[in-house]
Amino acid sequence: xxxxxxxxxALASLVPVLLAATPAQGAHYVALGDSFSSGQGTARYYRDxxxxxxxxxxxxxxxxxxxxxxxxxxxxxxxATTSDVLNGQIRALSGxxxxxxISIGGNxxxxxxxxxxxxxxxxxxxxxxxxxxxxxxxxTLAGKLDSTYAAIREAAPNAKVVVVGYPRIFxxxxxxxxxxxxxxxxxxxxxxxxxxxxxxxxxxxxxxxFLDARAAFAGHELCSRSPWINExxxxxxxxxxxxxxxxxxxxxxxxxALLS
Numbered sequence: 001x002x003x004x005x006x007x008x009x010a011l012a013s014l015v016p017v018l019l020a021a022t023p024a025q026g027a028h029y030v031a032l033g034d035s036f037s038s039g040q041g042t043a044r045y046y047r048d049x050x051x052x053x054x055x056x057x058x059x060x061x062x063x064x065x066x067x068x069x070x071x072x073x074x075x076x077x078x079x080a081t082t083s084d085v086l087n088g089q090i091r092a093l094s095g096x097x098x099x100x101x102i103s104i105g106g107n108x109x110x111x112x113x114x115x116x117x118x119x120x121x122x123x124x125x126x127x128x129x130x131x132x133x134x135x136x137x138x139x140t141l142a143g144k145l146d147s148t149y150a151a152i153r154e155a156a157p158n159a160k161v162v163v164v165g166y167p168r169i170f171x172x173x174x175x176x177x178x179x180x181x182x183x184x185x186x187x188x189x190x191x192x193x194x195x196x197x198x199x200x201x202x203x204x205x206x207x208x209x210f211l212d213a214r215a216a217f218a219g220h221e222l223c224s225r226s227p228w229i230n231e232x233x234x235x236x237x238x239x240x241x242x243x244x245x246x247x248x249x250x251x252x253x254x255x256x257a258l259l260s
Contacts, residue, residue, distance in 0.1 A: 026069070026098075027067065027069045027071075027098045027099045028098045029060070029063075029064055029069050029071065029072045029073070029098070029099040029100075030072075030075070030092050030093055030097050030100050030159075031072075031074040031075070031076050031101050032075060032076055032089045032090075032093075032100060032102040032104070032152070033080060033085070033102040033103040033164070034076065034078065034079065034080040034081075034103055034106060034107055035053060035076075035077075035078035035079065035241055036103040036106065036164070036166060036213075036241065037058065037059075037060055037076035037102065037103045037164065038052055038053050038054045038055070038058055038074065038077055038078050039053060039056075039057055039058025039059075039061065039076075040053040040078045040237060040238060040241045041229075041238045041241025041242050041246070041247075042055050042247060043238060044056065049077075051077075051078060051079070052076070052077035052078055053078040053237065054076060054077070057244050057247055058076070058247055059247040059250075059251035059252045060072070060101055061074065062248060062252045063252055063255050063256065066252075066256075069099075073092050075088070075092045076102075076103075077089070078237065079107055079112075080104065080107060081104070081107045081108050082104055082105070082108055082144040082145065082147070085102070085104055085148050085151075085152075090155050091155075093152065093159070094155065094156065095156070095157060096158075097155075097156040098158060098159050099160050099161075099162075099259075100152060100159045100160070100161045100162070101161075101162045102152070102162075102164065103164040103166065104145070105145060105166075106195070109132075109136045109137055109195065110129055110136070111133065113129055114126070114129040115169075115232075115239070116236075118130070118180060118184060118188075119180065126184070130187055130188075133191055134191060134194070137191070137194050137195055137198055141195075141198050142201070142202055145198070145199065145202040145203075146202055146205070146206070149161075149202060149203065149205075149208060150206065160209070160259075162209045162210075162255065162259070163200075163203035163208050163211070164251070164255070165195075165196050165199055165200065165210065165211060165212050165214065166192060166196065166213055167192075167214055167216065167217035167228075167242065167246070168188075168189050168192050168193075168217065168221050169189075169192065169229055170185040170221050170222050170223050171219070171221040171222065171224045172186075172189050177222070177223035179222055179223065179231060179232060185223070192214070193214070196212065200212065211251075211254050211255060213250065216251060216253070217229070217242075217250045220245075220249075226245075227243075228245045229241065229243065229246060230243050
């Protein structure tokens with residue numbers, strides 16, 4: 001017969017394994033958020049998702065397929081803001097939900113409009129939209145995120161919540177690049193970093209985990225040798241979004257590691 005000390009040591013060694021498996025095995029997983037969670041950019045979407053551009057190659061769908069989840073629901077939608085989460089997506093959560101991921105905030109600061117104007121519009125228009133993004137990040141975004149995160153916790157009191165950040169669209173310090181001028185790219189990188197700072201701080205305040213996509217995509221931004229972000233082109237809505245590699249090689253491993 002084993003001694004009580006041997007049994008205790010054996011049980012102790014199993015605890016980390018059991019805890020690591022808990023988030024995946026049998027999870028009731030709900031993905032919330034915007035186009036960076038829906039799978040926009042992968043060029044493969046469910047027909048019934050319409051303009052939301054949800055698809056099977058989005059990182060939430062890939063993670064659910066790779067793990068023994070009990071259920072998986074994505075209500076992430078291209079163009080979604082914090083208001084859209086509060087007024088609609090939140091209904092997908094319940095006391096049964098055990099895992100939630102969400103990327104939100106980019107549309108609240110006007111990121112898509114900024115990329116369109118800075119690429120195809122005027123310098124004046126680009127300056128104005130970027131300045132507004134900086135102002136929103138500094139003044140109102142934190143409150144919107146706090147309200148959103150509080151609603152998620154109320155609707156899914158038993159869930160582990162992972163707030164998923166945005167990658168840098170452009171490689172920091174990149175030299176020659178056909179997409180925007182070097183100075184303009186530096187502005188976009190700076191705004192992305194400021195956005196990440198607010199999102200991570202509010203996630204921490206809510207007691208949620210934060211996945212820093214800047215680290216996950218490092219070396220694979222636009223202007224790098226192997227970008228995981230779509231260049232501007234057609235379809236236009238896929239521009240500046242993670243491609244299939246970005247979801248499978250960037251977001252998916254980062255989420256898997258965070259939940260391990």
